[in-house]
Amino acid sequence: RWQGRDLSARRYVYVWADGVYLQARMEDQAECMLVLIGATPEGRKELVGFQVGVRESAQSWRELLVDVKRRGLSIAPEIAVGDGALGFWQALDEVFPGTAHQRCWVHKAANVLDKVPKSVQGAMKVDLREIHGAPTRAAAEAALAVFVEKYGAKYPRAATCLTKDREALLAFYDFPAEHWDHLRSSNPIESVFATVRHRTVRTKGALSATTAKLMVFKLVMAASKTWRRLKGENQLPKVVAGVIFRDGTEV
16 A cells, blocks of 8 residues: 555655665565655655665666656655665656756765775775865865875776766755755665664564565654654755755855
8 A cells, every 4th residue: 555655745855765785585685675765845754665676777766766756756856865886866867857966975985995995094084074074065176176186196996986976976065054964875764774674684584575575664664753854944945946055055
């Protein structure tokens, strides 16, 4: 009933997407839960949809997005947040072409640090924080240029990994500053699934795909009762109304 519910009265200003692998023994090792969480104009977070699919597959994500659109979610979200490796972005552009892309900084930082020796990671982490913690887009661009100058020659793979998604990493600057913490990462999904993983690991992997799906659904629904609202929810109606923000401030 939940998966077939009518969404025509719903509006999601922001969405977070992630594919979450559970350690429960599901039939196909490559399968994972594709999860979509949305923020309403009132600032509440809701589970929009989820299904078992392949994380990197645009087709799996397309099926999920087409399904929520078919059930009435006609207005595209303003921005979507997710990891760079997902097939989600291709599917999003096809189903909701007007939605802005924001890459998750937590995933991106992990990918960048993965390309350098342990001895460099501490300093590099601080430099990455200088970029996404900058008060304006111009300051972030400047910090990014410093990063490339500092590490580009010796660690070109790390510099390329960061710069290829430059636009999508800085998209949050076009939204209210109160929402930056929410938009910089797909953490809303990660934090929810920390409790789900804990439960599924406890069951010693004796779950079929269907049981795992049902269990995840019940756990997420129970967790959603305690989800905190977005900070600065009074800014959301402005975003919905199409007010332009530059560096987090209303223009």
